[in-house]
Amino acid sequence: MKRFLLKFFYGLRNFDFFIFLLICWEIFARFIYPQFESRAAIFLPTFLNVLKEFWQLLANGILWQHILASCKRILVGFSLASLCGITLGFILGYSQRAYEQLQGICQIFRPVPPVAWIPISLLWFGITEAQQCFIIFIGVIFPILFNTLDGVHSVSSQYKHAAQSLGANKALLLRKVILPAALPKIMFGLRSGIGYAWFIIVAAEFVSAPRGLGCLILEGRNAIITERIFVGMIVIGTINLLFDYALTKLENLIVPWQKVSLFYEE
Amino acid sequence: MKNKSKIIFNDISKIFNGINRNSDVIALKNLSFSVEANEIFVIIGPSGCGKTTILNLIAGFIKPTGGAVLFDGEPITKPGKERTIIFQEYALFPWYSVRNNIEFGLISKKLPFKERRLISNELLQLIKMEKFADLFPYQLSGGMKQRVALARALAVEPDVLLMDEPFGSLDAQTRGFLQLSLLNIWKARKATIIFVTHSIDEAIILGQKILVLSSQPGEQRDCVEINKPFPRDLVRDQGLLDVKQRISKILDEELNNYLKKTLD
Numbered sequence: 001m002k003r004f005l006l007k008f009f010y011g012l013r014n015f016d017f018f019i020f021l022l023i024c025w026e027i028f029a030r031f032i033y034p035q036f037e038s039r040a041a042i043f044l045p046t047f048l049n050v051l052k053e054f055w056q057l058l059a060n061g062i063l064w065q066h067i068l069a070s071c072k073r074i075l076v077g078f079s080l081a082s083l084c085g086i087t088l089g090f091i092l093g094y095s096q097r098a099y100e101q102l103q104g105i106c107q108i109f110r111p112v113p114p115v116a117w118i119p120i121s122l123l124w125f126g127i128t129e130a131q132q133c134f135i136i137f138i139g140v141i142f143p144i145l146f147n148t149l150d151g152v153h154s155v156s157s158q159y160k161h162a163a164q165s166l167g168a169n170k171a172l173l174l175r176k177v178i179l180p181a182a183l184p185k186i187m188f189g190l191r192s193g194i195g196y197a198w199f200i201i202v203a204a205e206f207v208s209a210p211r212g213l214g215c216l217i218l219e220g221r222n223a224i225i226t227e228r229i230f231v232g233m234i235v236i237g238t239i240n241l242l243f244d245y246a247l248t249k250l251e252n253l254i255v256p257w258q259k260v261s262l263f264y265e266e
Numbered sequence: 267m268k269n270k271s272k273i274i275f276n277d278i279s280k281i282f283n284g285i286n287r288n289s290d291v292i293a294l295k296n297l298s299f300s301v302e303a304n305e306i307f308v309i310i311g312p313s314g315c316g317k318t319t320i321l322n323l324i325a326g327f328i329k330p331t332g333g334a335v336l337f338d339g340e341p342i343t344k345p346g347k348e349r350t351i352i353f354q355e356y357a358l359f360p361w362y363s364v365r366n367n368i369e370f371g372l373i374s375k376k377l378p379f380k381e382r383r384l385i386s387n388e389l390l391q392l393i394k395m396e397k398f399a400d401l402f403p404y405q406l407s408g409g410m411k412q413r414v415a416l417a418r419a420l421a422v423e424p425d426v427l428l429m430d431e432p433f434g435s436l437d438a439q440t441r442g443f444l445q446l447s448l449l450n451i452w453k454a455r456k457a458t459i460i461f462v463t464h465s466i467d468e469a470i471i472l473g474q475k476i477l478v479l480s481s482q483p484g485e486q487r488d489c490v491e492i493n494k495p496f497p498r499d500l501v502r503d504q505g506l507l508d509v510k511q512r513i514s515k516i517l518d519e520e521l522n523n524y525l526k527k528t529l530d
Contacts, residue, residue, distance in 0.1 A: 158353055158357040159359065161327055161345070161351065161357070162357040162359075163359075163374075164327075164344075164346075165325050165345045165346070165347065165349060165350045165351045165428075166350060166370055166371035166418065166419070166422055167346065167347030167371055167374040167375060168371075168374040176359075176370070180359070181361070256402075257360040257361055257402050257403075257404060258360070
């Protein structure tokens with residue numbers, strides 16, 4: 001317990017500046033800004049009011065519903081995209097023929113912003129959960145695919161040569177050499193993918209969704225409750241941080257020979 | 267007689283294609299030599315003379331532009347575990363522990379778990395690293411890594427062991443120790459070793475036959491046979507000192523030629 005507390009307070013030291021900024025925000029929004037702007041309360045809520053709104057939304061359970069809705073969509077879209085992205089990345093990385101045939105198509109679709117897929121996906125799926133998941137799938141698959149491809153391509157030829165001269169056949173080479181060697185890049189792809197997923201979910205939810213953190217923000221705008229907008233934004237940032245933390249921990253677990261450090265650790 | 271040689275290079279040339287014909291690189295030119303079974307064959311030459319190319323040809327990673335490389339009388343077409351290579355940079359798999367690295371070739375042989383353990387235990391003992399079986403490569407020193415690489419190669423019981431400047435990046439002491447261990451292992455296991463180096467001392471300490479190459483393109487300058495027992499005394503043995511002088515004279519000449527060519 002004592003060790004836990006020590007660690008907790010030591011960890012807090014990294015947030016010194018952050019807490020300072022929050023205090024600055026509170027002072028500015030509560031005392032300074034209203035002096036020269038009569039609608040200050042609408043433009044910039046104070047930190048404590050945002051906290052109060054957060055607490056209220058949490059207490060009456062609405063916030064949980066929004067969070068769950070968004071997380072569910074992201075997890076479904078992200079899982080499907082990881083599965084397809086990693087598989088495709090491997091095929092493209094391993095087979096020269098597949099690379100020549102498919103990489104042109106991938107390069108054409110990659111720069112199309114996921115948001116541009118919203119109109120057509122509405123036609124295809126209607127206003128459904130599937131449509132939201134599809135948009136996330138589209139937005140996330142390319143970073144995962146291209147990072148996997150890069151990972152497979154950049155496996156040192158010495159590892160491959162060493163394995164071959166130890167008698168490894170193609171299957172063993174793929175499973176025991178190329179896959180582990182590409183893992184760090186694949187994990188990087190997954191981490192950037194989850195980041196993109198949050199970019200996209202909000203845009204998708206603005207257009208069509210009954211629930212979700214994007215809706216919470218939109219709700220706040222429509223009702224002119226600026227605090228609610230801030231709550232939505234902060235919650236998105238925090239949850240993304242948690243997802244990234246989980247993925248980094250997972251990476252350290254399955255790629256123990258290459259320790260990845262978190263920026264908020266030590 | 268000819269068919270009894272382990273490896274035969276028969277008039278081998280290797281050209282690496284550049285962007286255009288002027289930038290083609292002739293790595294090897296009309297090179298012929300043969301390596302007998304169970305001998306330590308050392309290849310020495312100035313850097314860029316195609317030493318590594320020779321090993322890559324024998325390992326089967328690349329194919330010659332002209333001529334044929336024969337292994338037991340058959341042309342080499344692809345890599346295989348009868349010709350195992352050891353690199354200067356070790357190329358240990360960082361995702362495997364020492365033991366799993368050693369067992370890699372045994373897994374590709376589809377040996378059952380118990381046999382694999384038996385062989386890896388034996389090899390760990392041979393390289394004196396029983397205590398480090400569960401460490402990962404990044405936790406080892408350079409000399410330890412190279413010992414593991416050696417054990418990993420020996421695990422598949424190769425006919426020919428190809429060594430590409432294996433001790434090149436190690437300090438002098440570790441190098442001497444590993445040279446002695448290699449000789450001991452060779453005596454106990456009897457394999458053909460083809461050893462590439464740029465150190466004349468190392469060539470004479472290990473080599474029963476020493477092939478001296480010219481600078482690019484690689485051609486045979488000399489082939490020295492040394493019939494002296496191991497371990498060899500490089501300080502007092504006059505015969506060995508003569509060989510050393512003979513080789514260093516050739517290498518000096520080659521260096522001068524090379525400098526002249528590049529300065530003109």
